[in-house]
Amino acid sequence: MTITLVHYLVVGALLFALGLVTVATRRNAVGVLMGVELVLNGANVNFVAFGRYGGDAVGGSVFALFVIVLAAAEAAVGLAIVLALFQTSKSIDVRQADLLRE
């Protein structure tokens, strides 16, 4: 079957959903960040697919590039925070970071 836009969209959607699940369920802070990467990737797939099948290939790619850049930046900062958290509480269990609870 011809691979159409929809196929790519479905893949992107699934990637996104799985990434969301990862963010929601993993206890390890690094795991959460991994999930975030997945989410962003799923979005990226969407962008590029739309770029290709929507007429503006360049636009799609540019957008995807920017996403990659920002994802990388965010991953760096996030991991730095995780490391800092690890230093203080000796645990990267997100469940432990509940100082904002009631």
Next chain:
Amino acid sequence: MEHPALVTQASLLWLIPALPLLGFVVNALFGAPLQRAFGKRLIHTVAIGAVAASFFVALYFFGRMLGADPEQRTLQETLWNLFTAGRLSVDLAFSLDPLSMTLVLVITGIGALIHLFSVGYMADEPSYWRYFGYLNLFVFAMLLLVMGDNFAVLFFGWEGVGLASYLLIAFWYSDPEKARAGMKAFVVNRIGDFGFLLGLLLLFWALGGGWVERPGLARTVEYAPVAELRPLDPAIGAADADALAPRVKGVKVGPTLSFRELHDQISVEETGVRERLLHATLWGMPVLSIVGILLFVGAMGKSAQIPLYVWLPDAMAGPTPVSALIHAATMVTAGVYMVARLSFLFALSASAMGWVALVGAATAALGASIAFFQYDIKKVLAYSTVSQLGFMFIGVGVGAYWAGTYHLLTHAFFKATLFLCAGSVILGCHHEQDMRRMGGLGRHMPLTRSAYLVACIAIAGFPVANGFYSKDEILWKAFTSDHLALFGTPTPWLGPAIYLIGIATAVGTSFYMFRSYYMTFTGPYRGGGHRHEHNEDPHAATAARHPALSASAHASDGAVHAAHGEHGGRAPVPHESPWTVTLVLLVLATGSVLTLLLGLPALWTGTSPLFERWLEPVVAKVRFREVGHELEGLFQLFGVLAAALGWLAARALYREARSPLPGRMKERFFRAWTVVYNKYYVDELYALAVVRPTIRLAALLFWIDAHLVDGLVNLVGRIARFASAISDVIDRYAVDKAVDGVAVLTRGAGRRLRRVQTGHIQTYLYGALGGALVVVLLNYLIR
């Protein structure tokens, strides 16, 4: 009379009652301090002065009356208007006509003498001022009664004398016996007054129709053209009421309480009032009879007729001068005066007249019979008064108004004499009232004895003193009466029957009076010293231990020792009383003789007696049978024989206390004797039939009030308390819990809602996602 009475306006009539009133006010308000400051002299001067001044004013008017034409002897004075209701206007008005003049002179004259007597008699009394105040009050009220020009003033005086009588009988009120006697007098009087009031109101009501215009009423009527006779028209004032009333032949026709106006309305045929009265019926009975009987009920109470005579013997608990003045001469005669004053009404109803005469006769007989066996000298005199009052009512009942009034006059003299002599005797015997412990006082108290003897002769009915003339006239008129009926049926036999009762009573009167005379003044002196003894008669005086005290337990008279010094307590000799006492006795005794001149019968002198002529213009004329003079002379002889018979019998039994017959007869007929001696147990009967049920009714009503009414009130209180308790419970458990509940709820909700803030990001993420999904769902659902 077919024309209205002629009336002369006079001024200063009001002085006559006002002077004793002034004396009362002074003595009542300032008596205590005055007595303390100036002594008793001032008190009695004020009191005697007031009455004496009143007497002299009365004498002045008497003189004026004598000088005037016999038809014009009515003096009238209107002071002010008491009230006006509709077309009825009642004034404070006095009138003096021959009838009231007679009584005024008796009241003020004999009253003054008795005031003088009291000076000596009550010398030791600490409440001197109160006594004289009350005496003046009594004189004032009695004068109002006899001088009143209308029913209102008369009734005011009527009640006033009842009050004064009560105050004076219970003068030594700290003794419960005396207080009870006073209360009994007042209550019995009140019953009589109730009847009087009923009669008065019934009369007024019955006349109401007579004052309403009826078409085709009369022949020569001069009604004012505009005025209508509806009794409910509100008149503006007394003058307007007067002006609105139509006049018929000069007589005002309209609602009135005045005697003269009523008399004029009735006597003038054209007003139609007389016709109305004669034909008015209430529940089938003629109103006039009922009115007459009811008015006489008042007289029954005031003048001690059957069945309301029971208070008079008990009234002897008061001081003897009080008994003399009130219960012999004046107050008890108010009933007789009333009947004489309303003679024009009574004369219209033969049934009322018959009733009055019959009751009078029965009372006369009853009183005399009880007096036969009494030992207390004052009791003898009390029952004698009851009996003599019966005679007076016989007189006014059969229509011999002048005779009844004349007997009133003569009785005033000789009964006052008798009572004051009794007082003198009691004084002399150191408060002894039981005749069995007297005797032979004639030797020690000659003046008293003479006065007493004269009075006995008078009451018995010997022609040398005034009693004979009045009594004889009454009995003769009773025999020849033609106008008597009982409950509607004419009773021509009633007159002679009353005569027989009267003559028998006359025998009895003579008997018991001379019995008392002989027991007291002849024979050996049986009296002792100061001994406490109780005999069958609880009212017999026993000696007081402390004579200076005014309220001692057993003395029924004030002690007067000051006049003759203290005694050691052993058998003292009775002695004559001071001059203030004996003088009065002699004056009254003389009066008892002299007043016979007023009533010399026509049979002897050829002209009608002075007194009859004196009273003729003011009393009604009643028809009598024309009987021959010989019969009259015969009856006079019968009267004398009756008196003689009684005297001889008493003389035989009691003179010098020699005869053993009284003792033996008493033993033989002991049971009958006991019944009569105990007054036929009438008091006990009343106590059982009337007093006890009344007290029980009062107790029942009190119980109802205390338990039911108060119980209801308490119940309301308890309900209120219960409601408030419920309210409190509601408040505490419902309301407070609700308030607390809100707080608890809030806290609980807060506690639970706080748990949303887990602090876990992932939880928040789930929340956000969940919310987003909900929005998506809602999007599709709502579209």
Next chain:
Amino acid sequence: MPPSLRRLVAWAAASVVVVLFLVVLASLAITPAAREALAPREGEGGAVAVLFYALSAVALLGAAAVAFARNIVYSALGLLAALLGAGSLYVLLSADFVAIAQLLVYVGGVMVLVLFAVMLTNKITEVNVSNASFGLFGGLLLLVAMGPLLVAVALLTPWRDLAPGPLAPTTSALGDALLTRWLLPFEVASLVLLATLVGAVIIARKELKEG
């Protein structure tokens, strides 16, 4: 109620809610649109399709591993696979520069960073994932709730059917675009990178110093 029972009840309720949600949504939205949209269409397939499916499978499996693997290292490796897979898909989509960038940045940079972090933080505490609350089951529920939704959106939306362009290199066009049309975002992105650099160093370094 003991806590375990309470939890059970809560999970059951949540499942029911999710199922209901899906059912409702399906009945309201999906089924009407699905009938017309999912009509099978003919088209050319070939090697591209196979490749596509294979690469998608790699990416998705990797993503699943990231989500559900117990061991964090396995998750990291799964992430690697997902990233690679995504990159390959870019190639298929004729976005060659993006694919290479993905490789360089994501796989070469981020992946290394993640692995470093995993290693650095793994030694001290034993972190075993999948706890009680919101554990596996919760994740599954979420997947079930979100996944179909997104997929349904993708499938059912009537996309404009544009033919794809020829496969061509994009680098120069990209470069032009970045410096002409997309200049501002380019510069801002560089600023962001700068901030990130500085920030990360500060955050990490401080802790290291005090540690």
